[in-house]
Amino acid sequence: MPPLSQSVSEQLKASLHQARMDLLETVRGRTESPDDEAPRIGPLAHQGQSDDAPQAEMLSHNEQHLADHETALLHEIDVAIGKLEAGGAGICESCGRDIPEARLLATPTVRLCIECQQELEHDRHIGRGPSM
Structure with a gap:
C-alpha cells in the first residue's frame, strides 16, 4: 500500500x-458576543420582551442543531488530521484498501x-438513491 504522495499530503x-x-x-x-449581549446560541438568546416564544424556541433549536453539526464536523477534521500525521490517511477504515487521492482531495475527511461507502449507504438505506 503506497503512502500518499508528498504533494497530496501537503494539500490535505x-x-x-x-x-x-x-x-x-x-x-x-x-x-x-459583546459583554452586553447574550451569545446567539444561548437558550433564550432569541427571545426579547415582545418576541413570539415559539419562534424564539425554534431559532434556539436551529442554533443548537448547527452547534451539534459543527461539533461533529470538527471531530471529523481532527480525526483526519490525526490520521494524516500518523500516516494512516488514504486507507479505507472498512476494507484497508487505498482511497484514491482524488477522493481525498475532494473530501479530506473521507474515511x-x-x-465501502456505497455498501454502507445501501445497507443503511441512505444516500442519494433514485430520483423522481
Whole structure:
C-alpha cells in the first residue's frame, strides 16, 4: 500500500487545517458576543420582551442543531488530521484498501473507499438513491 504522495499530503494538511480554522472562527462568531449581549446560541438568546416564544424556541433549536453539526464536523477534521500525521490517511477504515487521492482531495475527511461507502449507504438505506 503506497503512502500518499508528498504533494497530496501537503494539500490535505493545508486543507484540513484551513477548514478547522474556518470552522472555529464560525463557532466563535456564534458563541462569543459583546459583554452586553447574550451569545446567539444561548437558550433564550432569541427571545426579547415582545418576541413570539415559539419562534424564539425554534431559532434556539436551529442554533443548537448547527452547534451539534459543527461539533461533529470538527471531530471529523481532527480525526483526519490525526490520521494524516500518523500516516494512516488514504486507507479505507472498512476494507484497508487505498482511497484514491482524488477522493481525498475532494473530501479530506473521507474515511471509506467508494465501494465501502456505497455498501454502507445501501445497507443503511441512505444516500442519494433514485430520483423522481
